[in-house]
Amino acid sequence: MMSSENRSHFSASCSSITEEARAKINLALHVTGQRPDGYHLLDMLVTFADHGDRLGFMRAPADRFTLSGRFGEVLAGDGGTNLVLKARDLLRAAIGPLAFPVRIHLEKNLPIASGIGGGSADAAATLRGLMRLWGTTLSAETLAALALRLGADVPMCLESRPLIARGIGEKIEPVPQLPTFAMVLANPLKGVSTPEVFRRLATKNNPALSLAQSPSQTADWLAAIAAARNDLEPPARELVPEISEISAMLHAHGALLTRMSGSGATCFGIFASMTAAEDAAAALHDKRPGWYFQATETVSGGA
Ligand code: C5P
Numbered sequence: 001m002m003s004s005e006n007r008s009h010f011s012a013s014c015s016s017i018t019e020e021a022r023a024k025i026n027l028a029l030h031v032t033g034q035r036p037d038g039y040h041l042l043d044m045l046v047t048f049a050d051h052g053d054r055l056g057f058m059r060a061p062a063d064r065f066t067l068s069g070r071f072g073e074v075l076a077g078d079g080g081t082n083l084v085l086k087a088r089d090l091l092r093a094a095i096g097p098l099a100f101p102v103r104i105h106l107e108k109n110l111p112i113a114s115g116i117g118g119g120s121a122d123a124a125a126t127l128r129g130l131m132r133l134w135g136t137t138l139s140a141e142t143l144a145a146l147a148l149r150l151g152a153d154v155p156m157c158l159e160s161r162p163l164i165a166r167g168i169g170e171k172i173e174p175v176p177q178l179p180t181f182a183m184v185l186a187n188p189l190k191g192v193s194t195p196e197v198f199r200r201l202a203t204k205n206n207p208a209l210s211l212a213q214s215p216s217q218t219a220d221w222l223a224a225i226a227a228a229r230n231d232l233e234p235p236a237r238e239l240v241p242e243i244s245e246i247s248a249m250l251h252a253h254g255a256l257l258t259r260m261s262g263s264g265a266t267c268f269g270i271f272a273s274m275t276a277a278e279d280a281a282a283a284l285h286d287k288r289p290g291w292y293f294q295a296t297e298t299v300s301g302g303a
Pocket of ligand 1: 038150195
């Protein structure tokens with residue numbers, strides 16, 4: 001729920017543009033190898049939540065960046081290293097004099113360094129929003145290359161719909177048949193360093209993701225996802241032991257399947273219905289009021 005202060009950032013001004021930066025959820029993440037430059041080769045089944053950060057973009061006399069939301073303060077002190085500003089500057093350099101000064105507001109609802117792509121989704125939303133505000137488009141290839149320079153997950157966040165990503169995340173195939181899922185996202189609010197998790201990986205050549213018989217029913221998809229893995233979960237559990245506790249808590253509250261997303265520490269639980277997910281999130285919040293629990297439905301493949 002937005003506060004009245006936040007609502008003013010997204011007022012219906014005709015010159016203001018808003019974009020959703022949806023949480024990215026790795027339903028599966030297999031590490032299949034490593035490139036000579038050190039980046040890992042991944043096979044990922046990815047979907048996006050109907051929940052995330054929100055960004056507003058508006059013409060302004062000079063560039064300005066403001067923050068609000070539950071996790072806004074955490075980012076306030078990062079001295080311009082935010083991916084939103086990097087995305088703005090990179091797009092401006094690509095398009096030149098058309099890129100007039102902008103005020104960007106970020107309502108930061110997603111926990112930081114949490115494996116659900118908050119920073120990447122913000123960067124992707126900035127590229128989308130500023131292309132609209134500046135009245136410009138780039139070719140799909142140029143845009144994808146620009147996104148990849150911002151981070152391995154940014155190209156998929158530009159899509160924000162169910163997909164399989166391979167390579168380091170840049171080889172993307174949509175999966176329009178993926179059903180929506182009722183989910184709870186859960187995080188103990190311990191940030192995880194992605195490079196540190198990759199460094200701790202015991203094996204880098206794991207079996208590829210295989211969805212051989214393309215599932216048709218939700219139950220078949222659940223079985224296919226359950227048979228897949230997140231290879232980053234064991235090293236992330238070493239860094240954040242609470243991941244095991246969160247997984248057990250989600251199961252105890254009725255999750256049909258739980259797994260960690262990305263390099264953690266956010267875990268998701270898939271539930272039979274949104275009512276079940278909302279009830280579980282409320283009960284979990286009562287148990288651990290300081291943690292992050294969010295019920296959400298994932299987007300449909302056609303979205
Ligand atoms: O691209 P991004 O900035 O999100 O990646 C953060 C770090 O995570 C990289 O510097 C790298 O250490 C690690 N990483 C990796 N393989 C990937 C993605 C990220 O090793 N496919």
